[in-house]
Amino acid sequence: xxxxxxxxxxxxxxxxxxxxxxxxxxxxxxxxxxxxxxxxxxxxxxxxxxxxxxxxxxxxxxxxxxxxxxxxxxxxxxxxxxxxxxxxxxxxxxxxxxxxxxxxxxxxxxxxxxxxxxxxxxxxxxxxxxxxxxxxxxxxxxxxxxxxxxxxxxxxxxxxxxxxxxxxxxxxxxxxxxxxxxxxxxxxxxxxxxxxxxxxxxxxxxxxxxxxxxxxxxxxxxxxxxxxxxxxxxxxxxxxxxxxxxxxxxxxxxxxxxxxxxxxxxxxxxxxxxxxxxxxxxxxxxxxxxxxxxxxxxxxxxxxx
Ligand code: UTP
Numbered sequence: 086x087x088x089x090x091x092x093x094x095x096x097x098x099x100x101x102x103x104x105x106x107x108x109x110x111x112x113x114x115x116x117x118x119x120x121x122x123x124x125x126x127x128x129x130x131x132x133x134x135x136x137x138x139x140x141x142x143x144x145x146x147x148x149x150x151x152x153x154x155x156x157x158x159x160x161x162x163x164x165x166x167x168x169x170x171x172x173x174x175x176x177x178x179x180x181x182x183x184x185x186x187x188x189x190x191x192x193x194x195x196x197x198x199x200x201x202x203x204x205x206x207x208x209x210x211x212x213x214x215x216x217x218x219x220x221x222x223x224x225x226x227x228x229x230x231x232x233x234x235x236x237x238x239x240x241x242x243x244x245x246x247x248x249x250x251x252x253x254x255x256x257x258x259x260x261x262x263x264x265x266x267x268x269x270x271x272x273x274x275x276x277x278x279x280x281x282x283x284x285x286x287x288x289x290x291x292x293x294x295x296x297x298x299x300x301x302x303x304x305x306x307x308x309x310x311x312x313x314x315x316x317x318x319x320x321x322x323x324x325x326x327x328x329x330x331x332x333x334x335x336x337x338x339x340x341x342x343x344x345x346x347x348x349x350x351x352x353x354x355x356x357x358x359x360x361x362x363x364x365x366x367x368x369x370x371x372x373x374x375x376x377x378x379x380x381x382x383x384x385x386x387x388x389x390x
Contacts, residue, residue, distance in 0.1 A: 086144060086191050090217040094142035095240035097306065099214060100190075100222040102134055103206035105151040106198035110356040119154040120355060121226045126367045126374065131157055132186050134153035134226045139189045141236045143222060147193045147213050149206045161192035170284035172342075198227070201324025208315040217308050220249075220253070223328070227355035228303025229363050239306050239345050242277045248341030251283070254351050261295040265329035267344055276297055279346035283336060288322040288329040301329065302347055305330045310340060 090096055108115035114123065131148070139144050140220040150157050164183055187197040195209050207223055214221060214235055220243070239250040270287035281291065285296060305328075314331035321327040336342050352366065353359030358371060365382075368374045 087215055088144050088168045090320075093144065095237065095243075096219060097141055097143050097222050097236075097240060098218050099145045099147060099210070099223050100138035100141070100143045100225055101149065101207055101210040102131070102138075102148045102226055103197075104131065104148045104157050104202055104226050105200055105206050105226075106203075106355075106361045107150050107151075107200055108355065111360070119150075119157050121154075122160065123354070125181070125229070125354070125360075125363050126371055129160055130226050131160060132189070132230070134224055135186060135237065136187040137162070137233050138222070138224060139220065140233060141240065142154070144191060145193055145213070146190045147195055147210045149195045149197050149209055151194060151200065152198065155194075159191060161186050162191075162196070163187045164311055178271065198311075200325075202323075202327055203319070203329040203330050204315050204318055204326035207311060207328055207331075208326070211312045211315075214309070221307050221309065221311070223307060225303035227286065227353055228351040229350075229354060230302060230304055231350040231352070231366070235347050236306070237344065238277065239374045241375065242274075242280050242343060242345055243306055245274065245276065246272075246280070246341060246343050248343065249308045249335065250306045250343050250345060252302040253281075253299040253344040254302045255298050255344050255346060256300050257389075258292060258295070261298060261300060262289050262292055264289065264300035265327075265332075266290055266295045266297060267299045267301070269299060269344065272343065277345065279347065280346060281344050283332075283342040283344055285336060286329050286333045286342075287328050299346060300346060301353060308335070308340065310335060314338075316364055328351065 104121045108120040122129045192212055197206050220224050235252050243250045265288045267283050270284055272280050272282050274280045302321040314334040318330045321330045352363035368378050
């Protein structure tokens with residue numbers, strides 16, 4: 086499918102979802118099950134991301150996976166035998182759930198043969214872009230940013246400031262070394278509270294070297310120029326090709342880069358602690374499971390251990 090760019094609300098046709106990481110923080114579950122397929126209540130994380138991409142108005146989702154993680158793609162295939170069985174048995178709610186993922190967005194597979202880093206994973210998407218695409222969205226499936234809609238805020242900001250717009254969260258100082266950290270300047274734009282100009286970016290700095298408490302948050306709107314930078318970077322933190330280093334290169338060249346500071350929740354589905362919180366958060370809002378879970382948690386928390 087190649088819809089013209091004008092058919093896309095925010096001129097974003099493609100969302101790149103890098104999902105080729107090894108998921109070592111979630112072993113042993115991720116020995117055979119890709120972390121992107123672990124359910125948040127009943128829906129795999131990758132489908133939650135796909136619905137966010139579709140809500141942004143994108144029509145293609147490039148999923149970058151490892152050779153042994155092809156099941157992530159299979160979640161977006163139709164399953165006619167199961168659909169026929171559910172239809173025959175009158176299970177219409179379940180049928181609707183099975184059909185949801187394939188109908189959300191066109192999922193396009195790209196294989197990253199070896200985990201050479203997030204920057205490398207993103208660079209592989211270039212071959213799948215159409216000529217009319219000036220910007221590409223990158224959404225990390227480990228990161229749930231709630232409430233959904235931050236990508237629209239970023240796209241709106243991009244209409245006024247151009248260049249690349251990224252999402253940031255403010256974290257306590259002692260946590261900055263886990264993230265890509267921004268060096269920022271204020272911007273006077275009453276239309277976008279939380280908008281800041283980025284003048285530098287560094288991956289996983291020591292606490293004393295971190296230029297701010299604003300950290301990269303798994304949502305990026307990147308000018309197509311990013312692919313030139315990705316071709317030039319060399320292995321950085323952890324010996325991997327880092328997206329952060331390519332963004333830092335764009336900034337050094339004078340390319341406008343801004344952040345929107347997200348004022349809401351963020352869950353890291355890539356480790357059990359963050360994943361459990363995401364499940365609790367989603368389940369508490371679920372009409373079927375929420376009321377019972379709330380009663381259980383209230384009673385459970387009043388016990389000693
Ligand atoms: P992470 O470092 O959080 O994911 O990468 P990981 O490598 O799976 O984590 P560990 O092993 O538990 O530490 C951030 C995102 O980049 C993707 C990951 O799948 C994740 O979505 N990624 C990372 C790739 O696609 N390829 C890579 O080579 C590295």
